[in-house]
Amino acid sequence: MRIDKNFVRTFLGHSRFSLIAATLIACCAIPAEASLKAGAKAPDFSTQASLGGVVSTFSLSDALKQGPVVLYFYPAAFTSGCTVEAHDFAEATDQFKALGATVIGVSHDDIATLNKFSVSECRSKFAVAADPDQKISKSYDATMFFWPGHSDRTSYLIAPDGSVIYTYSALAPDGHVKNLLAALKEWKSKQKS
Numbered sequence: 709m710r711i712d713k714n715f716v717r718t719f720l721g722h723s724r725f726s727l728i729a730a731t732l733i734a735c736c737a738i739p740a741e742a743s744l745k746a747g748a749k750a751p752d753f754s755t756q757a758s759l760g761g762v763v764s765t766f767s768l769s770d771a772l773k774q775g776p777v778v779l780y781f782y783p784a785a786f787t788s789g790c791t792v793e794a795h796d797f798a799e800a801t802d803q804f805k806a807l808g809a810t811v812i813g814v815s816h817d818d819i820a821t822l823n824k825f826s827v828s829e830c831r832s833k834f835a836v837a838a839d840p841d842q843k844i845s846k847s848y849d850a851t852m853f854f855w856p857g858h859s860d861r862t863s864y865l866i867a868p869d870g871s872v873i874y875t876y877s878a879l880a881p882d883g884h885v886k887n888l889l890a891a892l893k894e895w896k897s898k899q900k901s
Contacts, residue, residue, distance in 0.1 A: 743849035750866045751847040758822040760832030775808035777866045781850040781859035785817045785825035793881035794829040800885045801833040
């Protein structure tokens with residue numbers, strides 16, 4: 709999404725709009741409250757996904773048979789924050805795998821775009837799934853109210869029984885991997901005891 713710099717200067721230059729703009733910016737920095745809480749049943753889904761540029765069908769129920777799933781929603785492939793987040797998940801994928809978890813990213817992008825994104829930004833480490841009609845993101849309450857047609861940046865850790873273990877929602881991409889990895893480690897330690 710491109711924003712005209714002159715429009716922003718004009719908009720922010722008006723004092724009555726400055727407070728509104730500052731409030732919106734502050735709200736975007738605060739983690740949002742996702743509606744699927746720990747213990748809720750994660751909605752099952754199947755959709756096209758790309759891993760390393762190879763398209764297949766991703767099924768949540770099938771993935772959960774292998775262990776927990778890290779499901780993260782992001783607004784759009786190749787945008788700055790989503791690229792940072794994809795790089796972070798790519799770097800941490802081996803850690804998630806060592807703990808028995810599958811990572812899958814979901815956005816509204818078409819599968820052709822995700823083929824490229826899965827190779828370049830996801831570094832062929834994890835799959836990214838297409839949700840062009842936002843059916844999946846809506847079922848997880850992960851849609852962005854101020855950018856219609858796009859997913860919010862919300863991440864879920866889902867147990868093999870299909871229940872939500874942990875939810876993290878924030879527009880800033882940098883906390884998602886750290887928080888999901890910590891939640892997964894905590895869940896795994898409880899499984900051992």
